[in-house]
Amino acid sequence: MRKSWLLLAPSLLAIASCSGGGSGGSGGGGTVVTPSPTATPAPDPGPSPAPTPTPAATPTPSSEPATGSDFFTSIAQLYTVQPDIAACQAGQLKPEVGARVLALVNDIRARHALPPVTYAAAEEAAVQQSSLMMAANGALSHTPPTNWNCYTGAGATAAGQSNIYLGSGGGLRYSQDGDIVIGWLTDVNNLVIDSVGHRRWLLYPFLSTISYGRVAGRYQTSNRADGASIKVINSAQNTAGPLPDFVAYPYQDYPARYFNTSALLSFGVIANKTSAFGANASVNFSGATIAVRARGGAAMTVSKIAYDNDGYGLPNNLQFAVAGLATNTIYDVTISNVVVAGTARNYSYFFRVVP
Helix, strand or coil: CCCEECCCCCCCCEECCCCCCCCCCCCCCCCCCCCCCCCCCCCCCCCCCCCCCCCCCCCCCCCCCCCCCCCHHHHHHCCCCCCEECCEEECCCHHHHHHHHHHHHHHHHHHCCCCEEEEEEHHHHHHHHHHHHHHHHHCHHHHHHCCCCCCCHHHHHHHHCCCEEEEEECCCCCCCCHHCCCHHCCCCEEEECCCHHHHHHHHCCCCCCCEEEEEEEEECEEEEEEEEEECCCCCCCCCCCCCCEEEEECCCCEEHHHHCCCCCEEECCCCCCCCCCCHHHHCCCCCEEEEEEEEECECEEEEEEECCCCCCCCCCCCEEECCCCCCCCCCCCCCEEEEEEEEEEEEEEEEEEEE
């Protein structure tokens, strides 16, 4: 069995990368599908985070089959019109599927004090076509070639604007839509090693809308395929606000379901709260230091430090690893000497992974 988000490894969930490497401190790759930021002046933030709103409970509708249940029986429950991969028919999802994904994304965003997004139902047909191409070819690409099975221009465009997922193999079991979305959030099994690009799109402060597609069924007569796409790149910017001063993962009391102990931690400064670019693209982490400690304890080892100003969601990112994190433990994080508009700033926050 293989489940992959562009990671070809047995029994793993993986995500196709919309993310890239870093300047001055990180590697990586991927396909940049956003325009280059345009520098514009903006006011600087203070170092303290805005209060976090109380998030709604994570949606777990009883109508969705459990992860690990029978593949074909479970998949059939997602559609008003069943897909047919061999015939290049994408099918049509039940409205509750998109609503379920939207509720989950907004719950995740609320935990980071980010404004909610809305669901773009009119774009669902295109992301269905993107998902169909992944399933029909048993492969993932943000730039699918025209000779791919079931190729459509609309699907190819959507593939370049989406986080994408693929599961395949004769032993494939069902995965809940929520587990696919959380896989993009943790970015543990990204083919682009040590990239958190999918997370950055889900936690993009100015994200305005999403649309979700999923095409699953029989693949090449005897096997199974499951392709999914979530459109996260849009021309309109969400200006609902108010925005916090930064986006950190994980942040404050954080559900264990949304975290993976192998995940990289990440941090980005929202220096310009009125637009994605400008000051956000010039935040400088080259001299920054990171301190993480269990509350009242000694400093922990921080590794895999990388940073960039690439345009994957918020156009600045600092990421790092901390081994040995445990649930129900408060960890205090201090990130010092972050240069914003020529001024060095320090940021502090805590997180606790809760069951």
